[in-house]
Amino acid sequence: MELRAFAERVLLSDSLEEKLAPPAGLLTDGDPGPVLLTPDAPGRPDGLRMAGRGDRVELPPERELHREEQRAVLLHAFANHELLATELMALAILKFPDAPRAFRRALLQTLKEEQIHTRLYMERMARCGLKFGDLPVNGFFWRHVSDMETPIDYVSRLSLTFEQANLDYSRHFGAVFARMGDDDTAALLERIYDDEISHVGVGLHWFRKWKQSGESDWDAWRKVLRFPMSPARARGNVPFNAEGRRKAGLDDSFIASLEIFAQSRGRTPGVFLFNPCAERCALTREPDAVKADRTTAVLARDLDVLPLLLCHAEDVVLVQRVPSAAHLRLLIAAGLHPAEFEVVDAGGHIAAASLLRRRKLGALRPWGWSADAAAVLAPLAAGARTEIPWNDGVRGLYSKANAAALLAGLAELPDAAALAGIVARSEAEALQVVQHWLSQGHAAVVMKAPWSLAGRAMQRVSGTELTPSQQAWLSATLVEQGCVVVEPWLDRVADFSVHYDVTPGRVPELRGIVRLYNDSGGRFIACEAARMFGRLVPPEAARALHETKAGAFYESVLPAHLQRLIGDSGFRGPLGVDAFFHRDAAGAVRLRPVVEINPRTTMGRVTLESRRFAAPESSVAWRIFYQRHAKEAGCAGLVELAEKLRATWPVETQECGGTVRLAHGAVCLNDPAEATQFLGVLFAGRAASQVLHAALAPVESAPTVAAAPGL
Numbered sequence: 001m002e003l004r005a006f007a008e009r010v011l012l013s014d015s016l017e018e019k020l021a022p023p024a025g026l027l028t029d030g031d032p033g034p035v036l037l038t039p040d041a042p043g044r045p046d047g048l049r050m051a052g053r054g055d056r057v058e059l060p061p062e063r064e065l066h067r068e069e070q071r072a073v074l075l076h077a078f079a080n081h082e083l084l085a086t087e088l089m090a091l092a093i094l095k096f097p098d099a100p101r102a103f104r105r106a107l108l109q110t111l112k113e114e115q116i117h118t119r120l121y122m123e124r125m126a127r128c129g130l131k132f133g134d135l136p137v138n139g140f141f142w143r144h145v146s147d148m149e150t151p152i153d154y155v156s157r158l159s160l161t162f163e164q165a166n167l168d169y170s171r172h173f174g175a176v177f178a179r180m181g182d183d184d185t186a187a188l189l190e191r192i193y194d195d196e197i198s199h200v201g202v203g204l205h206w207f208r209k210w211k212q213s214g215e216s217d218w219d220a221w222r223k224v225l226r227f228p229m230s231p232a233r234a235r236g237n238v239p240f241n242a243e244g245r246r247k248a249g250l251d252d253s254f255i256a257s258l259e260i261f262a263q264s265r266g267r268t269p270g271v272f273l274f275n276p277c278a279e280r281c282a283l284t285r286e287p288d289a290v291k292a293d294r295t296t297a298v299l300a301r302d303l304d305v306l307p308l309l310l311c312h313a314e315d316v317v318l319v320q321r322v323p324s325a326a327h328l329r330l331l332i333a334a335g336l337h338p339a340e341f342e343v344v345d346a347g348g349h350i351a352a353a354s355l356l357r358r359r360k361l362g363a364l365r366p367w368g369w370s371a372d373a374a375a376v377l378a379p380l381a382a383g384a385r386t387e388i389p390w391n392d393g394v395r396g397l398y399s400k401a402n403a404a405a406l407l408a409g410l411a412e413l414p415d416a417a418a419l420a421g422i423v424a425r426s427e428a429e430a431l432q433v434v435q436h437w438l439s440q441g442h443a444a445v446v447m448k449a450p451w452s453l454a455g456r457a458m459q460r461v462s463g464t465e466l467t468p469s470q471q472a473w474l475s476a477t478l479v480e481q482g483c484v485v486v487e488p489w490l491d492r493v494a495d496f497s498v499h500y501d502v503t504p505g506r507v508p509e510l511r512g513i514v515r516l517y518n519d520s521g522g523r524f525i526a527c528e529a530a531r532m533f534g535r536l537v538p539p540e541a542a543r544a545l546h547e548t549k550a551g552a553f554y555e556s557v558l559p560a561h562l563q564r565l566i567g568d569s570g571f572r573g574p575l576g577v578d579a580f581f582h583r584d585a586a587g588a589v590r591l592r593p594v595v596e597i598n599p600r601t602t603m604g605r606v607t608l609e610s611r612r613f614a615a616p617e618s619s620v621a622w623r624i625f626y627q628r629h630a631k632e633a634g635c636a637g638l639v640e641l642a643e644k645l646r647a648t649w650p651v652e653t654q655e656c657g658g659t660v661r662l663a664h665g666a667v668c669l670n671d672p673a674e675a676t677q678f679l680g681v682l683f684a685g686r687a688a689s690q691v692l693h694a695a696l697a698p699v700e701s702a703p704t705v706a707a708a709p710g711l
Contacts, residue, residue: 201248273317282370402597425483500575573599
């Protein structure tokens, strides 16, 4: 029998028995025949025809695999993958008649092993009560491999991508079934795992023969793969198996690069940008306003990976430089995930030749919508099928005058409304308002700039006469911003922030509440999030939280007020509301429900989202350390400070539903070796509590990151 005839039978027959039957006798390859035009689909019996993209079966979670019916569903999917591989190998034999005979013989050998794998899965399924074809089967492998144009294209897509991913799946699920006591299925997967090591090795052998001389395996493979195929497809959604890849012959550099590589596997990616100068750019309407603020420019560069705590593994993060492989491996080991990184050019913009400009995209997620974010993300608006929400309506949301007006209008909380800030538009009016609050018995008053800018955000006033520096600040702020907000300085007990998701035309949706830690001047130090917010505040604040029914207020009352404030501006995305508990003159703890409204992401939101990476019972804390913090800790710089933090709070993880989660320890988000001034650190478990309580007091007097706006 000719190899071509056998391959045609495997590919085109609509009989499953014929597809999976081994060749009868010896095969010859004397008549390879012409190049076969790729059919729309392989031949299949009716029950196994590939379903449409929307017709799919959800695979069972691992916790349900002890049930035979759920086990059969998983095995059904695996059997289809083996059948698709069998058909694609037959297709390669027919599409590449001029390929080396040794390569065609290797294809035949792997094809016969894939036939065996399919039959073994069918037998195991039948014992679980399911017949192959009882469930819909997808054609994903076919759609992404069948249009291969060359033999190196074939080995790059099937051998080095889909079969390489099976090194993860077969080893992982083999261990899962072994733990459950299903020795038969575990043995089957162990056999398939051993064969897949050989299949990847064969593909690698031929890939190395055909790639350009002197080019690394990794670079050559990435060059051959065409979007939407990417190295991300060669890694399973289960623990990464480096050992199997080494056995297949892949080198350590390739394996390390694959382990940290991230790109969408089919999900439409969102695009994230850390632009902490949003307030300044909103005020000035100038996208390059950040250039006038060196501190914030450095913050934007040092912490450009901050969206890793906000995004999905398949999203895109815009960065000024890609983190080192060694640093990304530390993040992965701690339970965090990498993302696809897109490096912006020297001007902070996406390169004209970037593929990102031509991809279908999901949400565009800057830190804050402002003039700078609009300039960077505008080229992606068409791919995201959206308009850029930057206009005067969105600009106005940044003004603290809005928070004062909203608080003043809270008929539901009249005592809090009576303490709302008052907007003053002249020096004389500001002094009158200061006098008003002092006459009410308040020991001090605070004047705030509507748009908080570095070093000029607020002034605390204790008397009716302003100091020369306060007078200068007031004059400059009125010229620049047109008004100031004047409110009483209250005796804070506990600060917190409330977080919402905003969709135009809908009431903002509550996402959660986070504890804030500020210094004595009200400047940001750190945030903490836990499963139960009430456990993060002092007992007297927790009682006030319960007595004022603050939870219901933030979930059911405030969103309607926020929706009216947002109006038809088109604003969408994260929105945070800062608030605090304070002690009144009689010593009672009161709620100040709205202090500031932040129409952007905040460090509180970062902390809230970081809980995704932590074990369920572990609280998390987020801090940003400055170079001077390192010196106060007796360290030469941020690198040494990072080493000290890691030594003091080493990372401990635990497995939760097949996913590695951070249980305890300190994780430096940005690479300390690359940081100029700022180091962002995520703490979890015992480390979160210790760093916020045992270590907080000495840091309060040290310089904080409040010098940078947008936190």
